[in-house]
Amino acid sequence: MVNSSDGFTWTPTEGISQGLPTIGVVVPPARSIQPQTATYDAIVIGSGYAGLVAARDLATQGKKTLLIEARDRLGGRTWHATIDGFNYEIGGTWLHWHMPHIYREISLYGLHNDWMVTQNPGSKEDYCTVTTGDKQRNISHDDEAYFGGRVNEIFCNVDGNNLRQSWKYTFGTNQSPEFMAKWDKFSCKDRLDQIRDQLTAEEATILEAQLVQMGGNSIDKMGLLDALRWFALGSHTGTGLNEIALHTRLRSGNSELHRRIFGHALSSGNLSYSFKTPVQRIEDKGGIVTVTARDGQKWKAKSIICTVPLNVLSSIEFYPPLSADKVAASQEGSVNKCNKVHVDLAGPDYLSWSSLTTPGKGLVAAFGDHLTPAGNSHLVAFGPDPKTAAGITLDSIEGITSALTYLLPKEKQNEVSVTRIVTHDWNKDEFAKGTWCYLPTDFTTKYLAALQRSHGNVYFASGDFSDGWRGWIDGAVHIGMQVAHQVIQKQKQTTAAVRSHI
Known part of the structure; x- marks a missing residue:
């Protein structure tokens, strides 16, 4: 098990130890199924639940997909560390069969009996x-x-x-x-x-x-x-x-489920990934979207699914610029700094x-x-x-x-x-800037629809923007599934339209 750079533990004898051991760390941090100059069908930014589900659905339906993650691990704001045989859920924790989208994932990957009670x-x-x-x-x-x-x-x-x-x-x-x-x-x-x-x-x-x-x-x-x-x-x-x-959480931890979703996506043969890769810029031009990382690496795709949290959205440069209502929403953000x-x-x-x-x-x-x-x-x-x-x-x-x-x-x-x-x-974490989403007054009716709206070939799928269990794990799975389907259907329509003109 490898330590993530995130989190810390303290004991009276050892003091503070930075970084926590987790099965979520991906080693090696990068893998590519095609040359970097090639154009992907889709790039997914962020490997939390929304990004993992979106990448899985795209890759298993034949789309050449690149998953880009700023951290060294899977999970985003939901992951667990294992210390002396005990799983500490550092972010999102509790799951339930009354949460329909995440329970589908739990049962799909054989974890339906893997419960412990709080x-x-x-x-x-x-x-x-x-x-x-x-x-x-x-x-x-x-x-x-x-x-x-x-x-x-x-x-x-x-x-x-x-x-x-x-x-x-x-x-x-x-x-x-x-x-x-x-x-x-x-x-x-x-x-x-x-x-x-x-x-x-x-x-x-x-x-x-x-x-x-x-x-x-x-x-x-x-x-x-x-x-x-x-x-x-x-x-x-x-x-x-x-x-x-x-009430209930996974005995084996959320990172175990992340691993199973990620492994399923990899088994398709259509998934590339790059961890430790913060994104700086997204440019949509001429029907192709270019993603530029902070270290200068560039990738191209027909569609982008951006799953970064609401409070982090403003840290990425978009061209053309985001609409005024999206910008206003990202600047106001979630109030949850728990x-x-x-x-x-x-x-x-x-x-x-x-x-x-x-x-x-x-x-x-x-x-x-x-x-x-x-x-x-x-x-x-x-x-x-x-x-x-x-x-x-x-x-x-x-x-x-x-x-x-x-x-x-x-x-x-x-x-x-x-x-x-x-x-x-989580508040000092530049890739979270807070915890689960909780919105301020006069926000939902003004901005939620704007946040869910696509921006050209750029789609948005943060659990902070979902309906239903917004701010919960189920909301992230829900919107990741929805937006991946939207991208697949849009690309089918585009292909059909091109063929009809041949």
Whole structure:
């Protein structure tokens, strides 16, 4: 197993070690099935889920395809590191059979029995710790689900019917346009202010912690519409989203699935690739698109599928220039600048524990996510944008441990021992500039369609632009599949039109 240059781990004995071991690193980093001067049918930029699925679909349907990736590994913002026999999901993590596009991939590659469950019951500290200002209370997980579901339902029930008519089909983009336009102008803070008198102080803490965990910023920066969409995706119930989206993950890790998709594409004999290759410029001229890397390498193709994240789109030069609405959208970007941190505590006591707080001291939520092979409690913790008042940077181990300790029951804070920290600073990562997509106010109705629109022979397929599970792994697979199909159909039409004139 080879270390990626991304991420770091810390232990009390070894300190900080940069880079994390993962099966996702591709060695050697480049392979070509044809001369560099030849014209590909398609070039796919980015090897996250969207790019991998698009490249696979193109290559297996006979298209000479080049996959270009800035990193040294597969996966983009979703990948896992394996340390001492345990898989740490550094980016996107949870998958479920109610996520139709990613489940298709899981079952296709024989991983349908490869599940592990987050938040298992039965450990010594089997409860949720809620901290509200200077008050703290341990509640049962049944109460955690009850209060969490209750406040989420009050928050999202903007139409009096839990969106069952307003947003009955969660993958639709053209339903209830007046409803969408109205609530797109509201921030999560605006909505919380509307309902605050219906909540106790503790309930408000639970709600705000859940929201910050979702959107990775202060709630005044977070658009309400994404929260409503996630509620609808959770089957219009207060607890549905957590049951689907924070419950199960692949035991063998997301990078295993990446490897299987990548291997399938390679087996077609139609895939070339170049890793460690950041793209600088995309030029569409005379029906052929030229991609120029930072190191000066150039490739040509009939079509390009660009899967880079929304917050990274503006770093690539386009000629002809992108339309004004695409530029405006890329400049405004996603607000999600969440910190996601893995923390292992000595012993099995915290397998079942969870915590919620706002504003916290750098982290707002944590929960047990299985035991390591050494028998230690593995926790996943989330905190807001480091630039917010309650945020922290990830360059201070003391800051991380203090933030995690603050979430613990006060009487336990001096008893626990941190044995390992694993994380990656997505906000300082030039190829991510944030975590999963969460949009600001007045963005979806203004810009989403523009982001999905092709630009000549350049197509866009980031999971940040998808419908349905936008910002989730399923959304990336969804749009990668859709756009690859669009490219294939467009090229068929072009070939047919040429033949008809011969």
